[in-house]
Amino acid sequence: MSGPSDRPPSAAARRPHHWLIAPDESAARALVADALAEPGVPPVLAVLDAHRRLRGPFTAAGALMRQLVPGVLAADPEPAVRHDIEILAAAPELRTVLPCRRETLTSLTAPQKRTRYYPYIRTTRIAHGLIDFLTAVLDAPATLVVRHAEHADRTDADWLALLLRRADPQRLRIVICTAGRDVPQPLADALAAHTTPREAPATPLGPLPDDPAARWELAAGWVAADRSTDDPAAAACYAELEPAERARLHEARAEELAAAALAGEASLLRGPLAHHRALGTDPAGAGALALQDALQECLLEGFYDALAELGPLTHAVLDWTTRPEECWLVTARMTIAYSVMGGRADEALALYDDACASTALPAVHMSAAYGRAMVYTRYLEPERRDHRKAKGWVNTAVALSRLADTDARRAYNRTFNENGLALIEMHLGDPARALELVEAGIERMDGALDAEDQGQHRSVLEYNRAQLLARLVGPEAGAAAYDRVIDQDPHHSEYYFERAVLLRKLGRDEEALADYEHAIRTSPPYPEAVYNRADLRLELGDLDAALADLDRVLELDPEFLDAYVNRAGLRHALGDARGAAEDIAAGLAREAGQPHLLALRGLLAQDDDRPEEARADLEAALAGDPDLPAAWAALGVLAYERGEAEESVRCLGRSLRLEDDPVVRANRALAHESCGDWAAAAADYAAAIDLLLPEVAAAQDEADSAEVVTELSRLRGRRAECTARSAG
Structure with missing residues (x-):
């Protein structure tokens, strides 16, 4: 009689998500059909195209939202309402049926008055929220097929990578299709970790049609498909066209997209329309305008990879001699993107140099000086930052701010630039001077501008004052200042997060807990707020809730080392030795000498009657951090058990x-x-x-x-x- 096999599961069993590699459309269709015909594959939820030429950022995720959300709103709107920010970021077309209830001053401020921009990580938070929404509304096992993933914008690449990691394949099977193995990060690593690859040979390319009309039809169809298909014959026919004919095809497609955008397809404004206009019959006119509109859309939403791709295309159809203001606007948007993306700050500096070499406009030189200052004090790698050089540049910006043509504009410019100076003074170790600058700026703006003209920047100043008061005066003054900031911007998650830290210092734990919960509710998911709530719940003795929070932290960020440390300790305290050991191993894989994890591994070895292993781990932990009371206490017990009473007294004394x-x-x-x-x-x-x-x-x-x-x-x-x- 045969029994269960002791052999390990196959790779396909371990990785039930699929990566289908097919170099052309015909081979891809055949490969997808074979994968979907396998036994046990759930029904297809959707077949999505991730090619960024179709919709720009969140092309695939937005298509899925447009398919799912109307039905969800009709059946039970709560999941969609709970994730309104994420859904509308991916599919702005849905704003007519799903109003956003968590607007912030940042999202509500007019583009010309925006002084604060989203962090680069925001699109990852949006991706997590979209996955949470999909998980909440999926009522039966399903399969999701995604084509052209190698051409995805970073937003979709991130979303798909997180989906592959987080999706339970028994509930949602993911099938990713690419033309080759050259795939952008972070999707490439996720495909390697979570999928079983299957590759098909290319379909032989036959001769192109002899009929010129047929060749033109192939080329025209490729343009109408936004050049998003892996069709080498169509691409070859397109390349054969005269430049003027290609331009006419792009212009015709641009007109179709413009009409669709006017009818409500807002995501077409994030790049697809602009690409066709730029390749159309009026690249310097309609093309430049559409590109600048796309740049603005991407900047306001924090879609910085798309912005960085569109920026050089826009510069290519403009020139500094005749259109310096427009050229600077493109440069300003690109430098914001390069600065916040990480690792591209030098490109921002080069753009500032180019702008200043290309025009003598005072506004350009003032803004470029401020931008350079922020790069040197904030955006370069820590070891390369130069706060003195930053101060020199921001003082240049302050001096140039006096050249504005009205008192109100001079007051605004000076305050904006001195707010940057305040940040630099804080980095140079003079928070009192920083506070003085911020408060002077608030007083100056109140005297020269009405509330509407102060715009979002007034809120930014109030926020900076709250941070500085907390540091200089104390948590009570800081918390009171945060109260005012939150009154002005009640859906800004980070304000609640930071006020909660101050409330904990004041011993107002229940209020702090409420703030952490508000921070979590008002934002797309991010792990830090959940982690801090877990830490507070641990302190308050709510262990089950703390454990659930730590699970959530690691679902959002499996590299969050402190969450492994805390969850391992909590699992050990709850008697889950196996779970604690798993967390210790995962944490040590990320930081081999982490003292708390080594100490906890020593405690597990002690519990398991392995005294020598326990002693080695505990001593290694204390070598890394001599202030671990639990490690000293455990060493004291081990010494006592060896009959070394005096050594036991010493170790236990250190612990006490x-x-x-x-x-x-x-x-x-x-x-x-x-x-x-x-x-x-x-x-x-x-x-x-x-x-x-x-x-x-x-x-x-x-x-x-x-x-x-x-x-x-x-x-x-x-x-x-x-x-x-x-x-x-």
């Missing part, structure tokens, strides 16, 4: 100097007994009793209370005996 604990007191009392030091033992027992007494009142139920009472009785008995021996 770091953190007083009744169990460690009782253990040191035993070690003192072994040394014959009865008075010291009696003193430790007395201290342990004092520490345990409050636990009787705090016990959650009768069983807990009885356990503590029993331990108190035992300790009193030992104290009495040691006291007697000491007196005798």
Whole structure:
């Protein structure tokens, strides 16, 4: 009789998501059909095209939202309402049926008054929110097919990478199709980790049609498909066309897209329309205008990879001699993108140099000076930052701000630039001067501009003042200042997150918990707020909720080392040795010498009666961080068990100097007994009793209370005996 196989599961069983590699459309269709025909493959939810020429950022994710959201709103709108920011970022067309209820001053401020832009990480947060929405509304197992993933914008590449990691293949099977193995990050790593690849040979390319009209039809069809198909015959026919004929085809397609955008297809404005206009019959006119509109859309939404791709195309159809203001606007948007993207700050500096060499406009030189200052104080790698050089550049910007043609504009420009100077002063170690600059700016703007003209920047100044007051005056003053900032911008998640930190310092834990929950509700998902809530819940003794929060943190960011540390410790405390060991291994894989994890691994070895392994791990942990009370306490127990009572007293004493604990007191009392030091033992027992007494009142139920009472009785008995021996 045969039994279950002991052989490990096959790669296909371990990685049920699929990566289908087919170099042309015909081969891709055949490969997809074969994959979907396999036994056990769930029904197809959607077949998406991720080629960024179709819709720009979130091409694939937006198509899925447009397909799913109307039905969800009709059946149960709550999941869509809960993820309105994420859905509308991917599919702005849905704003007519799904109004956003979590608008911030950033999202509501007019483009010309925007002074704050989203961080680069925001699109990853949006991607997580879209996955949460999809998980919530998926009511049966399904398969999602995504074509042309190698041509995805970074937003879709990130979304697909996270989907491959997070999706339970028993609920949602992912089939990714590419023409080759050259795939952008982070999708490439996710495909390697979570899919079973299958490759098909190219379909032989036959001769092109002899009929010129047929060849023209192929080329025209390729343009009408936004050049998004892997059709080498169509691409070859397109390349054969005269430049003027190609331009006419692009112009005709641009007109179709413009009409669709006017009818509500807003995502077409993020790049697709602009690409056709730029290749059309009026690249310097209609093309430049469409490209600049696309740049603005991408900047306002934080789609910086798309912006960085569109920027050079826009510069190519403009020139500094005749259109310097437009050229600068393109440069300004590109430098914002390069600065926040990470690793591209030098490209921003080069653009500033080029702009200043190309025009003498004072506004350009002022803004470029400010931009250089921010690169040097904030955006370069930490070891390359130069705050003194940054101060020199921002002082140049302050000086040039005096050249504005009205008092109101001079006041605004000076305040904006001195706010940058305040950041630099803080980096140079003078927060008092920074606060002085910020408060002077608020007073200046109040005197020269009305509330509407101050725009979003007034809120930015109030926020900076709150940060500085918290640092200089204390958490109470800081929290009160955050109250004012939140009144102005009640859906800005980070304000609640930062105020919660101050409230915890003030001992206002319930208010801090409410702030963390508000921070989580008002934003697309990000792990830091959930992690801080977990830490507070641990402190408040809500262990199950803390564990759920730590699970969520690692779902959002599996590289979050502190979450492994805390979850490992919590699992150990809850008796889940296996789960703790898994977290320790995962954490040490990310930082081999992490002291808390080494200490915890030592405790597990101690629990498992492996004293030598325990001792090695505990000593390694203390070499990395000598202030770990649990590690010293465990070493003390190991020394006692080896019969080294004096070493046990020493180690337990180190632990108690770091953190007083009744169990460690009782253990040191035993070690003192072994040394014959009865008075010291009696003193430790007395201290342990004092520490345990409050636990009787705090016990959650009768069983807990009885356990503590029993331990108190035992300790009193030992104290009495040691006291007697000491007196005798």
